[in-house]
Amino acid sequence: MPERMEQFLDTAMDQVRWKRAKAPLRRELETHLLDQQDACLEQGMAPEEAQAEAVRQMGDPVVVGQELDRVHRPQPQWGLLGLTLLLALTGGILRVGLTAAMPDAIQVSQTVLALLLGCGCLLGAYFLDYTFLGRYARIVYWGAVVLGGLSLIFSPNYNNASYYTRYVVLLYPVAYAALVYALRGKGWKGLALAILGGVPLAVIAMLAPYLLGLVILLVTGALLLLCAVCRDWFGVGKHAGTLALVLLLLLCGALFLRWGLPYFQAQIALLLHPEAEALGRGYMATAIQSALAGAQWLGEGTIGGFFGDSSTPYWMLVPESGRDALLTTLIHHLGWMPFLALMLTVAGTLAWVLVKCLRQKNELGRLVSLAVVLTLGLQAVSSLLLNLGYPFTSGTFPLLVGNLHSILDMGLLGLALSVFRQEKMPLPAISSPLPGPLRRPVVTWRDGELVIALRRN
Template sequence: MMEQSKKDLERYLDTVCAQVRAKGMHKEIRDELSGHFTDLVTERLELGATDEEAQQYAIRQLGDPQAVGRELHQIHKPRIPWGLLAGVILLSAVSLLGMAAVEAGFTEDLIPNALMLRQSVFIILGLIAMTGMFFINFKQLQRASGFIYGGALLMIAASLWLGPEMMNGSRRYVSILGFPFDLIGCSPYLFVVALAGIWKRPNVQNTTGGRLRSWVELGLLLLPAAIYILIPSFAELVVYLVVALPLYIRITRRWVSVMVVAVSSVSGVALYVWSQLHWSDRNIDAFYFQDVVTGAGYINRIIHGTLTSAGWKGHGLEGAGNGLIYPYTDLFPVVLIQTFGWAGGLLLLVLTCWFVLKMVSCARAVSDTYGRMLIFALTLMLSIRLLYGLSILSGRMPLISIPFPFLSYGQHVFIEFAAAGLLMGIYWRKDMLPAGQAPSSL
C-alpha cells in the first residue's frame, strides 16, 4: 500500500471513531473497516486496476466517515433498561404502600416506630447503592473477582466474631453507620458474582492444568456451602446452592460433577433437616397445619386463614397485619393480600413475573460472556427470592427467613438494589464492548 493511501485510511478511521463514544469498540471498528478496505482493494486489483486506483476506490466505497461514524454510534451507544428500572420503582412503591397499611392498621405495639419512614430511608439508600453499581464497569469486577470472594469470607468471619448476639443467639448483624447489616445474608450475592468472574478468568481457564483446575473450581463452589452448614445458615445455604450449581454448569459444562454435588447436597441438607427436631417439625407442620395448635404450623394455619378470608377486595387498612407475626418482614406478601385482597395479590404476581422476565430479557440481549453469566447469576438470585416470597401465599411453605426482595422491611434492600444496579449497568454497556471481551488477569 502506498504511504499516502495508508495516511488516507488512518484519517478515515480516526474520523469514524471520533463519532463513536464507545471507546471499547474503536479497535473492533478499525479492524472491521480495515478488513473491508482490504477486500475492496483486492477486488479492484483483480479487475486490472493499479494499486493507487484500487486504494482510492476503496476509500470512496467506504462512504462518508462522519455519516458512517454516526451510524456506528447509534449501534454502540449505551442502552438503559427502562423496563427493569420501572420494575424496581414499582416494587419500591408497593413496599411503601404496604408499610403505610401496616402502620395504619396494626393494633399491637409490635412494629418499629415510623415504619414507613424507616423503609423510605432504606429505599433511598438502596437507590444510591443502585446508582453507584450502575456506573461501575462490570469488567473491573471480573478482575477483582478473587478479592470479592475473599471479601465475602471476611464478611462472614466479621459477623460471627464481632457481631452482637441477636435473633435466637445468631451472630448475623454488624452495625455500620448506625444500620444493622446482615452480612451473612448479603454474602451469597458476593459469592456468585465472584465465582462468575473466577471461573471465566483466562488465568483459571488456560494456565491451570485440567484436573487441577477442576478441583480448584469445585473447591471454590463447595467452600461457601460448607461454611453455611457450619454456621448454620439454612436459608443462605439453599439460595446459594440453587444459584451456584446452575452457574457452574453454564460456565464449566461439567454435568457429572454438578450431579454428584447436587445429589450430595440435597441428601446432606435433607439429613440435616430431619436430624434437627426444630427443622423437621417445621416442615411437617407446614404441610399439616390443620392439626397443629402452636409452632410453625400454627403460623401456616394463620396464613391460610388470612388469605382465604381476604376475598377479592381485602379488609382494607383497618385489618392490615392483624393476627400476623412480623407482618412487615416474612409475611409481607400476606399483608398485601389481607389489605388489598386477591385483586392486589394478582397485581403483585403480574408485577413480579414481569420483573423476572425483564431480567431474563436483559441476559439474552448481552453478548459479552462474563456479563451474560453475571446477569444469569443475579437474575437467578433475585428470582429465587421473589418466587419464594410468592410461594408463602400457598400457606404450606416452611418459613426460612428469606426476605421478599425490594418489598419487605429491612436493610436487605441495599444488596438487592445494588444487584439490580449492576444488572442494569451490564445491560447499559452491552453494545459498548466487543462480544466475549475478556480483561487481563490480576
C-alpha cells in the same frame, strides 16, 4: 504509530458516541492498519507510501466511525428501570401504610431514606461497567469472603443470627459468578477450584446461620457451574465436564438427603399439618393460614380457620406481620386482588430479566445476570410460600419487604440492567485465553526433546 494513522483513528473514533466502546474499537482498527502497513512494506513500498496505502484501504474514517457507532450503542433499560422503581416505591408505601397501626410501625423517614439509597444503588450499578467483576474476580471473591467473616465477628445478633451477614450472603451468588468466570480455560483444576470456591461462601452462610441464603447460594452456584460446563468453559470437554458435575451434584444431593431426610420429613409434615402444633412450631403457619382463610377478594378481611374464634388483633396474631409476612398483611388488609396484581407485576419483571439474561452473548454478562435473577427469584418463591402459609425458611420478598433488603435488591437489579445496557459493547474487556486443550503447556517432552515454551499464546 505514524501520524497519518493516528489521524484516521481519531477521526473514526470521534464518530463513536459511546465512550466505553472507543478503546476496544480503536485497538482492532489499529491492529488492522498495522497489518496492512506491514503487507505494503513487504511488497516493497517506502514507509510513507505504505502508511498512506494502509489508510487509503481502510476507507473514509467518518463512514467507518459512523457505521461502528450505529452498531455499538448503549441499550437503555427504561422499561426495567421504571418497573424496578415502581415496585420499590409500592413496597415502601406498603411497608409504611400496612404497619402504621402496629406498635413497631416502620418509619416514613427510614423508608424514604432507604428508597433514596436504593435508587442510588440501582442507578450506580446501572451505570457501572460490570466487567470489573471479571477483571478483578479474585479481589471480588476474596473481598466477599473477608466481608462475610468480618460481618460474622462484628455484626449484632438478632434471633440468634448474625444480622448483617444475611445481607452479605445475598451478594455471594454474584461474587461466585465472578469466580467461575475467572477460572475459564483452566481445565479440571479450574473446575475443581470453582467447586471448592463455593465452600467458604457456604460455610459463612451456615455460620450466620441463614438457611435461605445457603439454599440460594447452592442452587445458583450449581446452575452457574452447569451453564459453564455445558459451554465447555473450563476446557475439559463438554460431555466429560457435564457428566462429572452432574455425578458430583447427585452425590452431594444423596448425602444431603441421607443426613437431612428426617429433618425435611418432619418439616414437610409440619407444613402440611401445622395446626397439629398450632401453639408450638406450627404457630406461624397456622396463624398465616387463619389470616388467609378470612381474607376477601378486595378489602379488609377477618381471621378465620384455626384462630377464627380468637379476638387477638391481626398484628399480634401473625408474627413478622410488618416484615417477612408483609404479603399476608397485604392480603388480610387489602384483599387477594391487589396481592395478585402485585405478584403478576413482580413475576413479569423477573421473567423479563430472565429472558434478557438468557439472550446475553457475553459470558460474564450472562453469569452475572443469571446470578442476580436467581437470587431475587428464589427469595421471591421462598417468601411467597411463607406468605401463603408454608414457611419453609425465612423469606423477604425482593423490592417489597425490608428497607435494607430493598436497597440490596435494587443494587443487584441495577447490576443486571448494567449487563443488558452494555450488551452491544464491541469486545470483551478482558482478553480471553485459549480454551484448555489448545493451550500449550510450559514444559513438554516431544521426540526426545525438552521443549520449554517461553511465550504463552
